[in-house]
Amino acid sequence: MYNVLDFGAAGDGVTLDTEAIQAALDTCCQKGGGTVLLPGGHIYKSGSLIIGSDTELHLESGAVLRGSDRLEDYRKFADLDTTRLVPSYVNCEYAGKPANYFLFAAGAENVRITGYGTIDGSEEIYYGDQDRYFIDGAWYPRTPLLFLEDIRHLTVKDVTLTRSGFWTLHMVGCKDVLVDGIRILNNLRMANCDGIDPDHCQNVRIVNCHIESADDNIVLKTSGAYRQYGPTENVVISNCTLRSTSAAIKFGTESESDFRNILVDNCVITGSHRAVSLQLRDLGNIENVQISNLIIENRRFAPNYWGRGEAIAITALERHKGLGVGKIRNIRIRNVQSTGENGIFLYGMEENPIEDVQLENIQMTLKKVSRWPVDGYDLRPCDGDGTLESPVYGVYAHGVRGLELKNVTVATDGSLGGAYGGEIHDSGAESTFR
Numbered sequence: 001m002y003n004v005l006d007f008g009a010a011g012d013g014v015t016l017d018t019e020a021i022q023a024a025l026d027t028c029c030q031k032g033g034g035t036v037l038l039p040g041g042h043i044y045k046s047g048s049l050i051i052g053s054d055t056e057l058h059l060e061s062g063a064v065l066r067g068s069d070r071l072e073d074y075r076k077f078a079d080l081d082t083t084r085l086v087p088s089y090v091n092c093e094y095a096g097k098p099a100n101y102f103l104f105a106a107g108a109e110n111v112r113i114t115g116y117g118t119i120d121g122s123e124e125i126y127y128g129d130q131d132r133y134f135i136d137g138a139w140y141p142r143t144p145l146l147f148l149e150d151i152r153h154l155t156v157k158d159v160t161l162t163r164s165g166f167w168t169l170h171m172v173g174c175k176d177v178l179v180d181g182i183r184i185l186n187n188l189r190m191a192n193c194d195g196i197d198p199d200h201c202q203n204v205r206i207v208n209c210h211i212e213s214a215d216d217n218i219v220l221k222t223s224g225a226y227r228q229y230g231p232t233e234n235v236v237i238s239n240c241t242l243r244s245t246s247a248a249i250k251f252g253t254e255s256e257s258d259f260r261n262i263l264v265d266n267c268v269i270t271g272s273h274r275a276v277s278l279q280l281r282d283l284g285n286i287e288n289v290q291i292s293n294l295i296i297e298n299r300r301f302a303p304n305y306w307g308r309g310e311a312i313a314i315t316a317l318e319r320h321k322g323l324g325v326g327k328i329r330n331i332r333i334r335n336v337q338s339t340g341e342n343g344i345f346l347y348g349m350e351e352n353p354i355e356d357v358q359l360e361n362i363q364m365t366l367k368k369v370s371r372w373p374v375d376g377y378d379l380r381p382c383d384g385d386g387t388l389e390s391p392v393y394g395v396y397a398h399g400v401r402g403l404e405l406k407n408v409t410v411a412t413d414g415s416l417g418g419a420y421g422g423e424i425h426d427s428g429a430e431s432t433f434r
Contacts, residue, residue, distance in 0.1 A: 078099045174201045316347075316352065
């Protein structure tokens with residue numbers, strides 16, 4: 001056990017404790033492993049920290065590890081480009097490699113971040129333009145709260161992660177990952193503060209978590225900068241409660257490699273802009289996905305975020321014309337109860353259709369629940385503004401080959417008025433129903 005107070009940490013919330021905490025982490029790793037302890041009752045202000053192999057960073061109840069409010073205290077992978085020509089929700093194409101970091105580990109094994117304390121990202125230092133609903137970041141990409149690369153046997157358990165100014169828990173190329181019982185409590189106005197982003201990771205379990213974040217809650221990715229780590233595969237997401245201003249559970253949009261063998265089960269999604277979104281935009285494939293036992297209460301949030309309040313959206317489109325896109329196939333969705341302003345949206349390219357989708361035991365109630373208009377569908381990211389003008393349907397299918405519906409019901413209370421088009425819309429020569 002390596003107590004950071006014994007290494008000179010003040011824990012007064014004012015003194016910069018980076019050197020003391022890093023000395024404890026380095027000593028722990030150099031001596032073969034153990035636990036670096038942040039005792040409760042203290043606020044530890046720190047810049048960037050690096051965690052080595054066989055190390056557990058443990059925050060006791062009442063301990064807060066707070067990121068410095070000075071950008072110069074964060075170590076850099078590359079020079080920061082703080083130029084922002086357009087809002088970050090517009091210019092958000094990202095290869096996945098940040099310019100700097102707060103908590104970082106790479107090329108290590110047996111790394112654990114545990115305890116009932118809190119890790120605080122000091123979001124205010126990243127603020128750009130603000131309005132009633134939205135805080136844009138001052139630049140893009142910004143500092144992830146936890147950036148963990150190429151870790152074997154990674155555990156993040158019980159901690160609270162809060163006030164992140166960008167992606168909260170970004171895991172890249174990690175193998176054998178357990179994320180259990182954590183809370184992510186981010187500002188629902190702060191742009192791009194995703195919750196959990198497994199990126200080119202294998203054998204991942206995300207269970208028993210509660211996540212509130214602006215942008216997406218749990219996002220499976222295969223970003224362009226890390227193709228060497230292979231697919232994101234063998235993933236279980238279970239027993240989570242989620243609230244998001246974008247998608248609660250999403251695949252993509254960064255999708256340079258494959259996603260396969262994914263189970264999503266027993267989750268409650270409330271107040272989200274989209275509940276589940278499979279957004280394939282690059283050359284990877286999405287296959288062998290089973291989603292079951294969801295309770296969804298959706299609402300449209302604001303036009304800035306992609307989506308139109310769908311319970312489920314599955315889209316496969318070229319990010320830019322001529323670049324190509326992979327394949328979505330073998331998707332099973334069952335036992336879903338949804339209430340909100342939109343239903344299920346399936347949209348593939350007619351020359352490259354989505355294949356083999358089964359929807360079973362789906363109950364949807366479509367009704368007006370937000371102040372925002374009900375005005376069709378959203379194909380972003382893509383060339384153009386991505387607007388698909390249409391009434392909303394229980395199920396909208398375009399460019400789908402092999403779509404099976406069993407016990408799918410749609411009800412409406414009339415509050416959508418003429419914006420409601422009916423139970424099923426089927427367009428595109430490749431769409432078929434069995």
